[in-house]
Amino acid sequence: MSVEGAERTIRCLVAKVGLDGHDRGAHVIARAFRDAGFEVVYSGLHRAPEEIVQAAVQEDVDVLGISILSGAHNTLVPKVIDGLKEYGAFEDTLILVGGIIPEDDVAELKDLGVAEVFGPGTPMSETIEFVRNNAPERE
């Protein structure tokens, strides 16, 4: 918690996009982020990319974590990124992807602007540290 404004509250959107119906991992992340002192907005299941964009813009989140297990990341993540760009929100949103992502696709996602991809078995502390160290500085 911030004292003297030295450390502000980090806001995160944990998003499930597309048809993939498994959100246990998203729940675990949401809870871990909460316990790390972040404010977490959870999107719920089966969200369209536009909905994720709308939520990320309105909630003015620092971090957007997208969880995808269905393999549809190559179509869905670019749509989210384009949407964020449309609202001028891409530059100062840290975009993370979690789930099952093949090695080749990781590089591609990073080229698009995803900051990091966390696969199964990533220690929670690693993800939290990454967020703390990379949450965008805001003027």
Place this chain on the structure above:
Amino acid sequence: MSGPDANGETGSARERSGSAEGGVELRDRDAELLESLLAGDHRALARVITRIEERDPGYRGLVSALYGHTGGADVIGVTGAPGAGKSTLVDKLAAAYRERGDTVGVVAVDPSSPYSGGAVLGDRIRMASNVGDMDVFFRSMSARGQLGGLSMATADAVKALDAFGKDVILIETVGAGQNEVDVVRTADTVAVLVQPGSGDDVQTLKAGILEIGDVFVVNKADVDGAERALAELEEMVHRREGSTATPEAGAGHHGPHGGGVPDAVDADDLDDADDPDDSDDPDDSDDPDATDDLDAADDEWTPEVLGTVAETGEGVEELIAAFDAHAAHLRESGELARTRRRRYAEEIRTLVRADVGALAAEAIERRGGIETLADRVRTGETDPYGVAAEIVDPIAACLEADDPDGE
């Protein structure tokens, strides 16, 4: 231990010293942001609310500048116990308002953890009816552990949505404690949701959240116990009615909202309302009790009691009609002026308390911090009253020297 409150308070202290010229300065970058907000940029609106939440240095200048653009929105508070169906109902309300062409802002307040300060802000999941509609601007806020600061931050966020041009602003909060009661009281109209079967009839006798409602809603009106809950609320409302007719409640004074405002303030304020030439006002005709009261007890609002099924949207139209009726009542009875005065009075008090608290916190720091002071008490060197006097007396002395009437 200065605790989380220190955040907002020291921030404001810093800022106060930054704007020595008096008044509150709007910094250049905030002026730009304000301009974008007024031009309808969603991102700017979102960022302004973030600055308000963060108590970002300069946020006061921003909120000050917003004030000139506010006043156009109907502000409705929705509260009730967890699980009463507030989020689902708010979702359906937003959709219904959109249907009739109004733009909608929603501020949903959730508690934060007292341990980590973190929060899961869950209401977004239930906003399914308004998918992809940017004219419903939904924003989650957490308490961030700030005593009293929550209602201020929420009220300021509402200002931002109002200035942006939203027609209706819904404030949704869990009715869990005083903090949340304060939050919904920043609204013009307050709806309290009650669950059927949520307790025996003593519950409706208890003070607190049931006293602040202008409209009572039994949600999940299709389940067992709904009839009884409706009947109990009706009874409570009429009991309340009877009691407000007694002199102790004050003439024309909407009793439940009046806490903390001296009665003298309310006594003479009909004159600043628009001339009420509405003795046979059609808006009250759907409520025979209110019509009776118009003659008898200085047009007191009788809270409406109704049932909804948020899941299906049943009763939502009626609920909106009740909100509209209350808004009309506020305008036509002159109560709106009273309500707003009361609210601004509360905002001024909250700000002054926070600022004086920040001054006191600075004074404590200069004396070595609260733990040092506590140790001085522990070792018998002094006592808490002595310490408090030591800190507050200089502030009091300055205030005496600064009597605005020059007496």
